[in-house]
């Protein structure tokens with residue numbers, strides 16, 4: 001099998017006493033998408049932020065195309081990360097900038113796009129996520145949650161990154177808009193030929209987006225398999241999670 | 257007893273660490289100003305935010321300070337029959353000391369707090385992280401323009417404060433204290449030296465830097481949602497105000513005591 005695009009080995013991260021990641025091993029093959037599931041606070045967002053270089057892991061390696069990015073110098077790391085597009089959990093749109101400037105931000109910063117072409121460029125990307133050009137001049141605070149997610153998606157894909165991360169792209173949206181966003185995510189990944197990691201709590205969405213799925217629990221990957229097998233994984237932890245049962249191996253702190 | 261020592265020690269170590277971290281942060285920001293490309297658009301926005309919107313506050317502060325200064329020094333000096341020195345006292349105090357310090361304190365409350373709140377909100381909503389994922393260095397994009405704006409804008413505000421402060425003294429002196437217009441003006445300008453004004457403007461540049469630095473530093477490192485942003489804002493104003501007063505003493509020592 002060819003080199004995976006992303007490979008994590010023994011990734012650990014603690015905040016003070018609290019161990020969030022405790023030896024995560026994960027591989028994502030080029031051109032496929034992986035869905036990561038796991039309870040609230042299990043460290044899914046921290047995992048993505050480690051790969052993005054926003055959080056420094058305590059131990060472990062992060063390889064992208066076989067290169068351990070933690071061993072690179074700051075400049076080379078930045079270059080490696082420029083290849084990753086990220087949709088943040090809460091959108092993280094720049095609220096001091098209008099929508100079109102949010103979308104064109106990455107290409108403008110990299111100087112691959114001239115400022116006078118930015119409006120038209122943004123309009124094209126926005127159209128691809130189903131947002132009318134007239135929205136471009138609004139500020140993010142004037143948009144509904146679903147529109148903000150779509151604009152954030154547009155911003156993440158605008159640089160045509162080889163790797164895309166989606167942190168809960170559909171949380172807090174109604175089922176129809178959620179399904180549309182899922183479809184957009186799948187389309188974007190297909191169109192760009194990107195490799196993707198998506199975090200989600202929504203099992204329907206997990207099966208729509210993912211080729212493969214992995215479950216993060218107590219700081220480790222406890223199951224890893226085809227996304228279609230999420231409901232009959234044969235793993236008690238995954239079973240409890242995907243079926244949303246209150247009885248099972250996962251116990252909440254409050255019941256201890 | 258040992259507990260007490262330990263607590264004091266922890267406090268001192270914490271303070272040293274914070275000072276070191278803030279200094280490194282400031283240094284990185286300053287390097288960000290010098291490193292190309294220049295960001296005229298961002299600087300312009302930060303400058304307007306800093307200078308233009310602070311103008312009314314600083315102007316009012318300066319006028320009333322000049323007025324009260326004339327009144328106080330007149331009644332005080334009357335005891336020594338030295339009322340003639342009022343104009344000198346006003347112009348020297350304003351340009352050397354009160355212009356930069358009061359403008360600095362007022363602006364710290366206004367602009368320092370606003371910077372901390374803005375950057376703090378960007379931090380807790382992941383916008384600063386988002387910048388980094390979009391090939392943009394937050395130090396260069398957010399911090400450097402604000403530091404530059406502080407260094408340039410506060411001296412300009414202090415020029416305005418100097419003029420208005422002296423004018424306030426002049427109004428009180430001529431209208432209610434009975435000085436003649438030519439005498440008051442003469443006393444003002446013959447005793448004023450370039451060094452007085454320039455030292456005040458240098459102070460202002462330092463204070464402007466400190467205000468922007470504290471606003472950015474505390475905002476940038478805020479955590480924990482809306483409450484975290486609130487305490488970052490308070491910390492920015494308090495630390496900038498104390499630093500202004502301490503640095504004022506230090507700079508005065510350097511400028512005037514040989």
Ligand SMILES: Nc1ncnc2c1ncn2[C@@H]1O[C@H](COP(=O)(O)OP(=O)(O)OP(=O)(O)O)[C@@H](O)[C@H]1O
Nearest residue numbers: 015018020038039040041042043044045046047089
């Ligand atoms: N910068 C930080 N400092 C301290 N603790 C942190 C930090 N970031 C995350 N944590 C902690 O790490 C744990 C995992 O957080 P994370 O955001 O990764 O959860 P998550 O799996 O994404 O949950 P959710 O599904 O609710 O988004 C949480 O307990 C959180 O409190």
Ligand SMILES: [Mg+2]
Nearest residue numbers: 044045089167
């Ligand atoms: Mg999360």
